[in-house]
Amino acid sequence: MSNPDLARLDSVSLRFGNxxxxxxxxxxxxxxxxxxxxxxxxxxxxxxxxVLLGLVKPTEGxxxxxxxxxxxxxxxxxxxxxxxxxxxxxxxxxxxxYKLDDIEAALASVGATxxxxxxxxxxxGGEMQRTLLARALLxxxxxxxxxxxxxxVDINGQxxxxxxxxxxxxxxxxxxLMISHDLHLVMSSTDHVVCLNKHICCSxxxxxxxADPAYIELFGASHASTLALYNHHHNHSHDMHGNVVExxxxxxxxx
Amino acid sequence: MGVIMLDFIIYALIAGISVAxxxxxxxxxxxxxxxxxxxxxxxxxxxxxxxxxxxFDINLSLAVVLCCVAxxxxxxxxxxxxxxxxxxxxxxxxxxxxxLGLVAISLLDNVRIxxxxxxFGDLLAITPEDLKWILLGGIAVLAAIYWLWKPLLAITINxxxxxxxxxxxxxxxxxxxxxxAMVIAGAMKLVGVLLITSLxxxxxxxxxxxxxxxEQMAIFASMLGSIAVVGGIALSWFxxxxxxxxxxxxALLIFLLIFFAPRARA
Numbered sequence: 001m002s003n004p005d006l007a008r009l010d011s012v013s014l015r016f017g018n019x020x021x022x023x024x025x026x027x028x029x030x031x032x033x034x035x036x037x038x039x040x041x042x043x044x045x046x047x048x049x050x051v052l053l054g055l056v057k058p059t060e061g062x063x064x065x066x067x068x069x070x071x072x073x074x075x076x077x078x079x080x081x082x083x084x085x086x087x088x089x090x091x092x093x094x095x096x097x098y099k100l101d102d103i104e105a106a107l108a109s110v111g112a113t114x115x116x117x118x119x120x121x122x123x124x125g126g127e128m129q130r131t132l133l134a135r136a137l138l139x140x141x142x143x144x145x146x147x148x149x150x151x152x153v154d155i156n157g158q159x160x161x162x163x164x165x166x167x168x169x170x171x172x173x174x175x176x177l178m179i180s181h182d183l184h185l186v187m188s189s190t191d192h193v194v195c196l197n198k199h200i201c202c203s204x205x206x207x208x209x210x211a212d213p214a215y216i217e218l219f220g221a222s223h224a225s226t227l228a229l230y231n232h233h234h235n236h237s238h239d240m241h242g243n244v245v246e247x248x249x250x251x252x253x254x255x
Numbered sequence: 256m257g258v259i260m261l262d263f264i265i266y267a268l269i270a271g272i273s274v275a276x277x278x279x280x281x282x283x284x285x286x287x288x289x290x291x292x293x294x295x296x297x298x299x300x301x302x303x304x305x306x307x308x309x310x311f312d313i314n315l316s317l318a319v320v321l322c323c324v325a326x327x328x329x330x331x332x333x334x335x336x337x338x339x340x341x342x343x344x345x346x347x348x349x350x351x352x353x354x355l356g357l358v359a360i361s362l363l364d365n366v367r368i369x370x371x372x373x374x375f376g377d378l379l380a381i382t383p384e385d386l387k388w389i390l391l392g393g394i395a396v397l398a399a400i401y402w403l404w405k406p407l408l409a410i411t412i413n414x415x416x417x418x419x420x421x422x423x424x425x426x427x428x429x430x431x432x433x434x435x436a437m438v439i440a441g442a443m444k445l446v447g448v449l450l451i452t453s454l455x456x457x458x459x460x461x462x463x464x465x466x467x468x469x470e471q472m473a474i475f476a477s478m479l480g481s482i483a484v485v486g487g488i489a490l491s492w493f494x495x496x497x498x499x500x501x502x503x504x505x506a507l508l509i510f511l512l513i514f515f516a517p518r519a520r521a
Contacts, residue, residue, distance in 0.1 A: 081289060085469060
C-alpha cells in the first residue's frame with residue numbers, strides 16, 4: 001500500500017468517572033495525508049489527540065503507533081509564566097539543543113525568521129502559533145499533530161496558516177492530524193475529514209462530509225448548505241449529551 | 256567566648272551562603288512553576304520532621320527531608336481527587352503539618368527544644384556537624400540541578416509538550432520536589448521553617464527584572480540570595496535581631512531596590 005499506517009486508534013473508549021468522552025473510536029492515520037478532526041465543543045477532539053499522543057490512557061481499546069514514529073505536536077495553546085525569561089531561540093532549543101542552523105530553517109519554513117530573538121512573551125497569537133509549529137517541525141516528524149492550529153489568529157492569518165500546513169505536508173510528505181471546529185476554512189487543505197461527537201459520526205472527503213446528514217445534524221443545515229445541497233434522512237441523532245439515541249452510527253466512510 | 260562566637264558566625268555565613276546559592280535556581284523554578292504555596296507547605300512540615308527525628312533518634316536533617324518528601328508524595332496522591340482544589344489542600348496540609356509538629360514537640364517532655372529557633376531561625380544554631388551536611392547536601396543538589404536543568408526547563412515550559420517529546424515528566428517533577436525538600440532541610444536552622452520559602456522566591460523574583468535568560472535568572476537569584484543572607488546575618492549579629500526575619504528583611508530591600516530602580520536603556 002502506498003499509504004502505510006503511521007498510527008491507529010483501535011476501538012478506543014475513554015470515560016472520566018461516569019462521563020463518556022470517547023466511544024468506540026477507530027481512526028487510522030497515514031503519511032502524506034491531512035486528516036482533520038471536526039466536532040462541536042466537548043466532542044472529545046482534544047481527548048482523542050491526547051489518547052493518540054499517549055498523554056491519556058484509553059479506558060478501552062488500544063493505540064498502535066509505527067515503531068520509531070516521530071510525532072511533532074502543536075498544543076492548542078501554552079501558557080508560559082511571564083517570570084520565565086525566554087527567547088524564541090531558547091524555546092526552540094529546549095530540551096534537545098538543536099543547532100542554530102536547524103532552528104533558523106524551521107523558523108524560515110513557517111515564515112517567522114525575524115522572531116528568533118524575540119521574547120516568547122511578546123509574540124502575537126499568530127506568531128506564537130508559528131513558533132509552536134516550528135518547534136513541532138524541528139523534530140522532523142513523521143506525523144504532525146495540531147490541536148486547533150489557528151486559535152487566536154485573525155481570518156487572513158488563518159488562511160495563511162492552513163496554506164502553510166498544506167505546503168509542509170507536500171514538502172515533507174508527513175501525516176497530519178489537525179483539530180478544527182470550522183470545516184469551511186479547512187476544506188481546501190484537508191484530504192480526510194472525521195466528524196466527531198464522542199463517536200465518529202461520519203468521515204470521508206470534505207465535500208462528502210459536508211453533505212452528510214450526520215454532519216448537518218451536528219452543525220446545522222444552514223452551515224452545511226453553503227457547501228452542499230443534497231440531503232437525506234438521518235440515520236441517527238443525538239441527545240443533549242451527544243449520545244446516539246436512535247439508529248446506528250454510520251462510522252465508516254461516506255465517500 | 257569571643258572566639259567561639261566568631262566560629263559560629265563563620266559557620267552561619269558559610270551555611271547561609273551555601274543554602275542561598277542552591278536556593279537561587281530552585282527558587283527560580285518555584286517562581287516559574289507557581290509553586291510558592293507548595294514550598295511553604297513543605298517548609299511547614301519540616302517541624303514535624305524535627306519532632307519525628309528526635310522521637311526515632313535519627314539525623315534531624317534526614318528526618319526533615321523524609322518528612323517533606325512524604326508530604327509531597329501525599330499531595331501528589333491527593334491531587335488525583337477532584338473535590339478539593341489544590342490550594343485548599345495545600346492550606347490544610349501546611350497548617351496540619353505545622354500543628355502536628357508543634358503538638359508532637361510539646362509532647363516530647365524529656366527534651367528541651369528552642370521552638371523559637373526552629374520557627375524563626377537561630378544564628379548560633381549551626382554546628383560543625385550541620386555545616387558538613389549543608390555543604391555535602393548543597394554540592395549534591397547543585398550537581399543534580401546542573402544535570403537535570405534542560406529537562407526541568409522543558410517540563411516548566413509545558414508538561415504535555417515535554418511528555419510528547421519523550422521526557423518522563425512525572426520523574427522530573429518528583430526530582431524537583433526532592434531537591435526543594437533538601438534545601439528546606441538545609442535552610443531550616445538558619446532562617447526557620449516559617450520563612451524558608453522567602454529565601455526561595457524573593458531573590459528569584461528580584462532577579463527576574465535583570466535577567467534575559469533562565470540561566471541568568473538562576474545565577475542572579477543565587478547572588479542576590481547570598482547578599483541577603485550576609486546582610487541578614489550581619490544585622491542579626493550587630494542588632495541582636497532574629498536571624499530568619501533579618502535575612503528576609505534584607506531580601507525585601509534587595510527586591511524593592513531592583514523593582515523600583517530605573518530600567519537601564521540599551
